[in-house]
Amino acid sequence: MVKDSVGVIVGKTGTLDFKFLVSESTAVRRGDYIKIWHETDGWVLAQVVSLIRSSDTYSFEEAKSGKKPDRNEEHIIGDVTVIGSRNKNGLLKAPAIPFSPGDKVYKADENLICSVLGLSGKDMYIGLLDGTDVPVNLSINSLVQKHCSILAKTGSGKSYTASVLLEELLDKKIPLLIIDPHSEYASLKNEGSINTADQKKYRVSSKGYGSRIKVYTPANMAINPDADEVFRLNGMNLSVKDITAIFPENSTSTHTGILYESIQKVRSEMETYTLEDIIFEVANNESKARWNVVNYLEEIKESEILSTNPTTIDELIQKGKASIIDFKGVTPTMQGMIVSQLCSSMFEARKLNRIPPAMLVVEEAHNFAPERGFSKTPSSEILRTIASEGRKFGLGLMVISQRPARIDKNVLSQCGTQIIMKVTNPNDLKSISKGLEGVNSYVEEELKRLPPGVAMLVSNDIERPILIDVRIRKTKHGGESVDVVKGAFNADKKTTYTPPETSPPPLEALSENTEKVPNPPPKRKPSRSSGDNEGGLFKKIFGANR
Ligand SMILES: Nc1ncnc2c1ncn2[C@@H]1O[C@H](COP(=O)(O)OP(=O)(O)OP(=O)(O)O)[C@@H](O)[C@H]1O
DSSP states (O other): OTTEEEEEEEOOSSSSEEEEEEETTTTTTOEEEEEEEETTTTTEEEEEEEEEESSSSSOOHHTTTTTTOOOGGGEEEEEEEEEEETTTTSOOOOOSSSTTOOOOEEEEOHHHHHHHHHOOOOOEEEEEEEEEEEEEEHHHHHHHHHHHEOOOOOSSSSSHHHHHHHHHHHHHHHHHHETTTTOSSSGGSSSSOOOHHHHHHHHHOOOOGGGGEEESSSSSSTTTTSEEEOOEOOOOOOOOOHHHHSGGGOOHHHHHHHHHHHHHHHHOOOOOHHHHHHHHHHTTTTTTTTHHHHHHHHHHHTTTTHHHOOOOOHHOTTTEEEEEEOTTTHHHHHHHHHHHHHHHHHHHHHHOOOOEEEEEEEEEHHHSSSSSSTTOOOHHHHHHHHHHHGGGTTTTEEEEESOOOGOOHHHHHHHHHHEEEOOOOOOHHHHHHSSSSTHHHHHHHHHHHHOOTEEEEETTTTSSSSSEEEOOOOOOOOOOOOOHHHHHEEEEEESSSOOOEEEEEEEOOOSSSSSSSSOOOOOOOOOOOOOOOSSHHHHHHHOOOO
């Protein structure tokens, strides 16, 4: 066998696959990229999909008698799938004539791998082609405009990989809005500690993004002391539509009618009014169902989410900055409502070019854009709209989920880049392979076995799914699992236990037949100075300025 070659083609060959006799046991591994010189196409890239080792001379009798096989009699056969070569127009093509038995097989070089697979992006370095030193870069334009998903079972490295992407987007000054249900992304502020071996392998140095990251809490600073600021929606001059958008499942036609009458009355008396003014007027309404409405409005008031000093979308979306909406202590109902309001405002503001092109990152996306039939949430529709229309307006979407089968297919199918880590649930595997071109049963098998830190990248820009060894983070990783034993031990050591403040319980649907008599109606407040009653939900909820 010729030096430097890793084997020789044997047996029947095709244009899309062949077998080769491996020169020595450690010459190639499953998944390695190889090249073969083809008589008409020049160097052709191929990949080893499986390896079989056997011995023709070692018999069952010899095995039973305990005799050791002669290693020199063994041979390893590699099964290869042909990827192809680029023609002079840059198009990928597979050979039209089969390879010849006896042709030599070589390890593929970086240039051939990059040009054939289409790894020519330069913007975002996300890791190494698995088993090689070849860096894998994605194009920011493609990622932001054509959206991206990160899917994996829990604990497989979703938030780690998402943070790698977010670091790259922050380096390129793309504004980020991160929906963070589990307080995992504040760690982007802090510099990580990378050991020398990893620094050398991945060619990255540690870094923290400090003041470029701002964490907002829709609860309050007592519940979430690590947040930088509270997040509030605009509570001034609300219309019926604004209020029913806050908790749509609680509004019946009778409730809407009472609200409509009351708001009309408040408006005729005051130029600027708050939720308290509406509550006062509803309490004076003659309908029996008024107490249900008062109760519902009181619950909105107690949640503290509405304010006369709201957080504006212009403040959240700024060049080079990431705003994290940390949902610690916020009920699922309230989370869905906030995501819905935020996404609508972001989309509207992008349409009007009021904010720069940006990326919306939604962790636990199956909760905010659930597949029909699983659950209902107010954010579903706007996320579907952003997925299908966001690219026209430079609004990118990154969806992250551990339950691909439970995400709205209309959202998932719009993601041009999919990063998938270990998935074992059969329904999730099925939904991934159904939704992606180029994902077959071989790929499904591969996904079940992916080691931590290795992801499959499927992208419009890359010819076929590839495995990447995700690079080390520049920042410190958050979201580590809680050490249960250590946690219990530490809890034992505490002499007193102060329960954390909890957020209000989810609103139960108000029945029109059940009379709930809440606190007495509030005292009427004096009229306030003149304000802007126009401008629709977007302007009202977020206001033009703080
Ligand atoms: N590319 C990587 N390099 C090094 N360590 C990694 C990598 N990816 C993940 N890990 C490690 O694996 C563990 C789980 O990762 P991560 O927290 O991202 O999982 P997850 O899928 O987001 O989990 P969950 O669903 O519970 O939030 C972490 O401790 C992290 O340090």
